Amino acid sequence: MKTEGTTERVLRLLSLLQRRPSWTAAEISAELGVTDRSVRRDVERLRSLGYPVRATAGVGGGYQLGAGARMPPLLLDDQEAMATALSLRLAAGGTVAGAEEAALRALTKLDQMMPPRLRAEVRALHSATGALTGPAAQISAEVLLTLARACREAVRVRFRYAARVGGETNRTVEPVQMITTGQRWYLMAYDVDRDDWRTFRLDRMDEVETTTWRFRLREHPDPAQYVQNAVTAAPYRYVARVRLRASAEEVGVQIPPQVGRVEEDQDGWCLLIAGADDLEWLAVHVARLGYDAQVLEPVALRDAAARLGQGLTALAGR
Template sequence: MTVESTTERVLRVLALLQSRPSWTGVELAEELRVTERSVRRDVERLRALGYPVRATPGVGGGYQLGAGTRLPPLLLHDDEAIATAVSLRLASGSTIAGAAEAALRALTKLDQVMPPRLREQVRAVYGATETVVGAGTEIDADVLIALARACRDATRVRFRYTTRHDVDDERTVEPVRMVAAGPNWYLMAWDVDRDDWRTYRLDRMREVTATTWRFRPRKHPDPAAYVQRSVTESPYRYIARVRLHAHAGQVRDLVPPQVGRVEDGPDGWCVLVVGGDDLDWLALHIARLGFEAVIVEPPELRQAAALLARRLSAMATVTD
């Protein structure tokens, strides 16, 4: 076996160890198509480079990548390396599709291998830096890292949560994925006590603690679609479905994903689903889009739109 092929395999071992919390020697050997003896030698090469690979013997044991005493060279996928550089620009207000999630994966890897001394220096920089950002809510980096690890490792999380109605209680969840929607971050998770899927805003969480309870991942809906549906529909008294004479892409350019959901339709029409507590506001919001519109539901919105039309018509009437 050549030195080059050995180097490539060692890098593959590192990538596998970073992809999940634990691997057995048998699993690594099967994945790499080598013997367990070769795996042990590759692990020793990683340790010599400074990677803190832990080995646990016995049934249920295996190899784990732990926190080290010094920061070794990092293996990042291309999208993570790009996202890390791009995230430095995000503080100045730039927005790049998909960068947030990739940057969070990289941040989780960095935090996993970063020794306490460097981690404290990073936090000192955070504490001494002010960033000018757009509308939105700042999220504690420790909360992001804790939830990212819990999603990756399939461990339950416990936290205090304040609802939009100012109800405060403790939640225990099985996290699946974090989703950035507009200015806010959300967690999609299975609520253990309520026995159902739920969406939680990260800025309303406190005392976030990852437990040692591992869970078997459940079959779940698409996280991005579920969060968008929860954000645009669940909190509101009225849910409007409106057919618009426009292509879906045109409407999506005008309606942020945290405000409304746009469904594709035939013959140059699409469907906008948007929630609100005020019918007049909904009618005005839809009219301001500037497209031919047909209100599908609710009937109360049709009545509000008709009343608004009469008022606008009266305002436009010229009197002597």
Template sequence: MAETTERVLHLLGLLQQRPVWTGPELAERLGVTTRSIRRDVERLRGLGYPVQAAQGVGGGYQLGRGKGLPPLLLDDAEAVAVAVSLRLAAGGTVSGASEAALRTLAKLDQVMPPRLRGEVRAIHEATQTLDSGQATVDGEALLRLARAVRDTVRVRFDYEARDGTPSSRTVEPVGLVATGRRWYLMAYDVDRDDWRTFRLDRMAEVEASTWRFRAREHEDPAAYVQRSVTRSAYHVEARVLVHAPLAEVAERTSVRAVTLTAVDDRTTLLEAGAESLQGLAFHLSWIGFEFEVQEPAELREVLATMGRRALRASADPAAEAP
């Protein structure tokens, strides 16, 4: 049975190497009869591989495209190449791909032999990328958290708050969210008895426990993290009515910075957070639409000051000369 399984895997590897093989060619390569090749092809089909067969001149066996994705057969070099590529994709540089890359990397890491894991880690540690303003996240910690979310087990880690205060946390993780610049974990903080958002670049000594937990009712992690990072994480919060449709406002803003809600077909409520009133005022002026500040009142004062400064800067010095 083991010999048959090995032969079927070898057959699959051959079918992946070139478009078409004839039955006699495969039989010669594998040292069996063409009848054995036909049986092995049926075994591959039973596993979900769409092996097509055509008669006549130019015909033969061909690995086609199926409706679903069957298990992949990778040799050592291919497995290392895929793992390294997934680590880079998990950095959030490809829109919409980072979460899928992380899930795939977690699955691959689970079945990868220790020697190949070592090769992947060596390549990752020896590779540098130009800084694009993204916070650095430990790849091993990212994998541990992804597996903990998948396996519904508690996680312990050291955490540094915004003001630098250190703490130790025990949480029940439910989702990882990438904003493009940073990674966040949504989890239930066991000691504080409440939901929390944690930045992965502020974590240290991430360890998954063997304590399995029953998932609690919770909102979508992406929506929870977005609300947390766009408002509660900043010193300044604002509510602004923008006189433009939501789709047009969305093109001039980012979900990583604001929360948008359609008031009607022509008006959008923008809720945002910022480190300073000046920064928020600049952003609102840049989006290019008429708007009304609902709160805070201090933001209106900053906008008025900016407006007066802009008017003075736009005056023609020559027109004021005697």
């Protein structure tokens, strides 16, 4: 049997229970090197500290760490602590209104408890990285949580929605999944009144509330692809399809998913699909990619590229 202090053993037991959903008494005894009776006593000590440890008797029974009425302390290994700290730093400048302050409070607590070596690694990694992002559209944490529960429990949601062009409308939807582009959050849902799938920007929602109407999930398109198509093509006056002499993987790293969609084509080419209200602006960005390009549609994009080329030639001549 291993000899160690009661506190250290209880912490090791907590770490085991957090590692996987269920443990038998025999497995815990073997891991900790103690008797079944000691395991039972240590379980009671965890319960007295607020950890809801459930026990099931009989063949196949064991111990399981469940959810309680309050949030007890967590044990994190080195990798988990680093990942949590970096995620909290990102959340401190995120898109969920009110989350910045909570993330900073949690990060302060975690930073205080981390060993110096881990704290130094986290700070070094954070100082060596940055992000180039524009102004993000903030949403309330309450809206995010309400919609997340509605997706999980398959209940309809009502809200007022401000359209990109036009006034507000009342919507009743069957939510499927929320998608974030990094700067905005979108909900893919079935619009009951319009009898079709729709995407909704969360920052344009107001008076969001769940109903008591449960629904059976309909067959639906892939949420990420559906939202990507909605934000890269549907809102714009023009939708361009341009072939580029490069692989989709190569071009994809230069095109954010909220800007355009890149698909593999034939013979070493790929297909870029992107929307724009200004074709000359789109021509500039396609040209800046630096690949041989063929405009499939619209024809007006070729005319815009020609005008742009003439202007650049004249500029170079001067």
